[in-house]
Amino acid sequence: MLDPRKLRLLRELARRGTIAAVAEAVTFTPSAVSQQLSALEREAGVPLLERTGRTVTLTPAGRLLVEHAQTVLEELERASAALAAVRGGPSGPVRVGAFPTAARALMPAALAELARACPELEPMVSEIDPADVSGALRAGELDVALVHEYDFVPAEADPALATEPLFAEPMYLTGRADLAEARDDPWITGKPGTLCHAMTIRACQAAGFEPRVRHQVDDFDTVLAFAAAGQGVALVPRLAALAPPPGVTLSELPLSRRTLAAFRRGYGGHPAIGAAVAAFRTAITHLPL
Amino acid sequence: MLDPRKLRLLRELARRGTIAAVAEAVTFTPSAVSQQLSALEREAGVPLLERTGRTVTLTPAGRLLVEHAQTVLEELERASAALAAVRGGPSGPVRVGAFPTAARALMPAALAELARACPELEPMVSEIDPADVSGALRAGELDVALVHEYDFVPAEADPALATEPLFAEPMYLTGRADLAEARDDPWITGKPGTLCHAMTIRACQAAGFEPRVRHQVDDFDTVLAFAAAGQGVALVPRLAALAPPPGVTLSELPLSRRTLAAFRRGYGGHPAIGAAVAAFRTAITHLPL
DNA sequence: GGTCCAGCATCAGTACAGCTTACGCTCAAC
DNA sequence: GTTGAGCGTAAGCTGTACTGATGCTGGACC
Incomplete structure (x- = not known):
């Protein structure tokens, strides 16, 4: 059986391009990533990576497997979200990313509302540049993030991420x-x-x-x-x-x-995400727009 | 991250009802299955099993997770099938189940055709009662099986299995x-x-x-x-x-x-399955029907 | 051409997960 | 009361997966 942990590394490699970058994203050593990917290749029975000099690229088979890895990982996350929904009210840590303007203008009210609505939830806010949001969400460093898009500058379309519009x-x-x-x-x-x-x-x-x-x-x-x-x-x-x-x-x-809320696609059903987005919306109604 | 190996055990439990039966199906000891399911429950954060005396039943949360497990495992198998398709022609062992009539009337010609078309393939035929086919396919003991259905007696509808009609x-x-x-x-x-x-x-x-x-x-x-x-x-x-x-x-x-060919749903794209079904069809044309 | 550095692979060592074996408990059947 | 089926727990062992050290390759820069 294919190991989803290895599949995750392959997906990150497809995204980041180098083993070193993947290692940094998942806080492993490059050695570990290299070994895991080699093992995955052995199990797959097909070359997934092409080593040319000091750089690796995905073979067509590797890219194909990334597609499947995508859906497998999404489905696993959906299962986790479903469990969290069953577990009762939203609880535990939620990592929230926000660009500086939002952190200042929206977050205080949103956090207060969230604490009122879901006292069990422990939101952890990080200021983050919108350009880094995509990677941080995918790497599991964030659970939900505020991002924005301008006319002429649409938000990055990432198949692994879903967004929900909040306000304009x-x-x-x-x-x-x-x-x-x-x-x-x-x-x-x-x-x-x-x-x-x-x-x-x-x-x-x-x-x-x-x-x-x-x-x-x-x-x-x-x-x-x-x-x-x-x-x-x-x-x-x-x-x-x-x-x-x-x-x-x-x-x-x-x-x-x-301004939009972004999260991993499979994570959308998670009650913590729903609660956070709801708190954003409530806070927005208090905004002098 | 939820472990698909544990999810598989949960799925088997939903199907077979007792830990001992699951253990037998996957050739583990009941102890191992019990430990794995306990670990899964711990990770899920919700009770999945209800212990009443010497028997276990799934909680609603458990049944919910089984649904997700189903799709995850299917998707993993689809990924394996895709890799096998990339790997080139069909090769390796294929476990084929057949009811006695088919084993006698169809299999010799089908095996000959299969050996001609895919010499790399190593089909392994087991006679099996149609009533046991579903379980054997699910447990991974068979890859593809011949089953039949009569008017008034439709084939068992198993969400994990797919069928393809061969002849009437x-x-x-x-x-x-x-x-x-x-x-x-x-x-x-x-x-x-x-x-x-x-x-x-x-x-x-x-x-x-x-x-x-x-x-x-x-x-x-x-x-x-x-x-x-x-x-x-x-x-x-x-x-x-x-x-x-x-x-x-x-x-x-x-x-x-x-008469139909049955296989695990996610396995349908596997070249070995396709080759086997094609061989069945060829053999059928030689049948005096 | 030589040096430096980035990037990946390999090897040895270690920690932990997951299996088996052995044993104890509970409940139902006889 | 006894037996057996079924599940759980404790102890021990094996294999997997990580880290850290080392070596190799290829491009950049002088």
Whole structure:
């Protein structure tokens, strides 16, 4: 019988590309991962990995097995979720990931609501960059996470993950009435590789110009402070612009940011996930949107 | 992570009812099964078994988990089958179960065809009573089996097993032109509990009478010999009546017996199963039906 | 060309999981 | 009361799966 623990390693390898990365994700040594994958190959009777120099790639048979591993692992998780549902009310630790804005604006109210509704639940919140959420969920480091997507920058579609929309908020432009006016202004964006960065660039491109980026700052409070200091214009979501510093004018744009809850697909039926998402929703109703 | 080996034991328990029976089916000691199930319960966090005196029954949570176990195990088997398909042509041992009539009439030609088409395959045939086929397939003692069903006696519907129809043959009545004429005759049936027995009883009931059973014999050659000796009438399928003894007349009835190939559901894609079923079909074309 | 480093494999050693064996308990049948 | 079937627990052994150390390969950089 194929061992799902080994299948999990294979799936991670398909995702991460190197044995070392898999080892780090599951907190094993690379040696252990290498041995387990070799054993899996032996059991499978087919080469699953191709060793070329100091790198490994999956063979077609390996990719095929990854597909099956996917469904097996999902189904196992579904079984766990069903058991947890039977076990009674949600209880035990739930690891929650949240991007910084949400951690600040939404989490306190959500945690209070969660403590009220499910006192047995022990939520553990980690701030996490949305770009890392997918990997952390898959690796089992997180159980549920808040992520967001912008117009022009959809959330990563991962077959192993499911999402549930929570709310949408409009985007604001600082200093100017619309994007066209800001065509020649200096811009303040997030750091390259972040969603905020991509969002700003793409929105400007859609408006017909390439933004001249002067500052690269991730924290929206800092962004607004820079804007107040006349350092440039920026796009900020409603939640980050509830109390703009004096001297900063905000114009609502026909752009939005959507916040979603993400979790492993098979885990959706888990009562802890349901309770957490419900608490998010309750907290949202208290949000000044 | 839930261990599929333990899930398998739970599934077997749901089917067989006692730990001792599970142990026998998987060739463990009852102690090992007990320990494994206890461990599974501990991991699940919910009571799965209810111990009442010297017997165990599944709790609702246990039954729920069995459902999931079913799909997990099926999916694992599907993965194995996919690997076997990649591995190239069918090879290795295939355990084939067949009821006595089929073993005699069909198997020689089917094995010859299989040896021609897939020389790497090592079929191992066991005669087996159709009533035991389901359990043997589930326990992994057989990979594919020939079973049959009669009008009025459909094949057992097991969610873990899939079937594929192979051929149908008419039933014959010995001595008389139709069932109504045989209303008051003594009858020769299979032994109680067999499909043949049930088939005869139900067919007579459908014709409006209760057969008077005199002899209980499973082997159709013996049945025909009894009929030739004037000991009564009987229903026999075409395959068993190819060379009736002198003095036995046969009348075709509007009843049929269907022969099917059965295998574990997840195993259907396995090339060895496909090759075996194909060989059965080829052998059937040589059958004087 | 030599050096360094990243990445994987192999080997030896160890810890733990899972099996068997042996034994005790409970309950039903006789 | 005795017997036997059925399950659980304790003790012991084996094999699996991990870590840590070592060696090999190939690319980058000087």
